[in-house]
Amino acid sequence: MPLVAVPLSPDHAVLTQDFECEYPYITGYLCDPLRAYEDRKTGDTKTVLVIDEDNNRIAAYYSIKCSSLRIEEREADDTVTISIYPTVEIVMFAVDLRYREMKVGTRTFALIISSINELRQSVGIRAITLFSVPKAVKFYSESNFKTLSEGMDMYLHPSCEGCIPMYLVLPEIEFDDDCLI
Numbered sequence: 399m400p401l402v403a404v405p406l407s408p409d410h411a412v413l414t415q416d417f418e419c420e421y422p423y424i425t426g427y428l429c430d431p432l433r434a435y436e437d438r439k440t441g442d443t444k445t446v447l448v449i450d451e452d453n454n455r456i457a458a459y460y461s462i463k464c465s466s467l468r469i470e471e472r473e474a475d476d477t478v479t480i481s482i483y484p485t486v487e488i489v490m491f492a493v494d495l496r497y498r499e500m501k502v503g504t505r506t507f508a509l510i511i512s513s514i515n516e517l518r519q520s521v522g523i524r525a526i527t528l529f530s531v532p533k534a535v536k537f538y539s540e541s542n543f544k545t546l547s548e549g550m551d552m553y554l555h556p557s558c559e560g561c562i563p564m565y566l567v568l569p570e571i572e573f574d575d576d577c578l579i
Contacts, residue, residue: 399450401457401502403509406435406445410456413447417456419492421531427490428459434490437461443489446513448506450497457497458506461490462514467525467565469550484521485565486514487552488528507541518568525568527552529561538564 404410406428414429428434434445448458465487471479488510493503514526529552530538535545543564546552552563 399452399457399500399502401505402449402451403446403506404449406432406438406447406459408432408435410447413449413454413456417459417492418495420495420533421492424490424492424531427461428456428492434459434461445490446509448502448509455496456494457500457502458493459490460488460492460506460510462510463487463489464521465527465552467527467550467552483524485525485527486517486523488526491528503537507537511541515568523568526566528564530564531561535562535564542566 406414411432414432417425417428419425426433428445434443437443438445443461443463445459445461447456448460449455450457463486465485467483467485469481469483471481473479491503491507491510493506497503511526514523517523526543528538528543530543543566546563546565550565552565
């Protein structure tokens with residue numbers, strides 16, 4: 399099945415109305431009436447549609463934004479060190495119900511990671527964060543995401559109630575010595 403990834407635009411309004419996933423809030427973010435597009439216009443998120451070209455249907459979508467991960471560490475002498483790490487948050491990630499069990503989610507997730515790695519060439523990103531619905535924790539854990547430990551904190555949006563905050567620390571970027579100034 400040929401899939402193409404395209405940024406969400408007002409031209410997709412009709413296509414979005416046919417999208418449905420298991421979680422009404424996640425479906426609604428895309429469809430009602432293009433809240434995701436409004437967030438794109440304000441610069442809050444970037445939403446990408448993964449379109450099944452054969453059926454002209456949205457198979458999946460994701461939204462990402464800049465965020466941060468706060469880590470508080472208590473030393474043996476009771477001093478507290480607080481570090482703030484720049485992250486990209488996967489705000490929304492959903493596969494249409496008709497495309498479950500077809501590896502669309504796996505392919506889309508690989509695309510998300512690839513786009514974040516590409517973005518890392520221009521801006522500082524130390525980790526990827528997300529709030530997982532309970533059913534997806536295993537999927538993310540298999541991709542080396544971890545649940546937050548004591549002393550870690552992320553901004554919790556009210557829509558994330560019941561979701562599990564997770565993160566993935568990205569590896570250091572390898573540089574070619576010839577490109578350093």
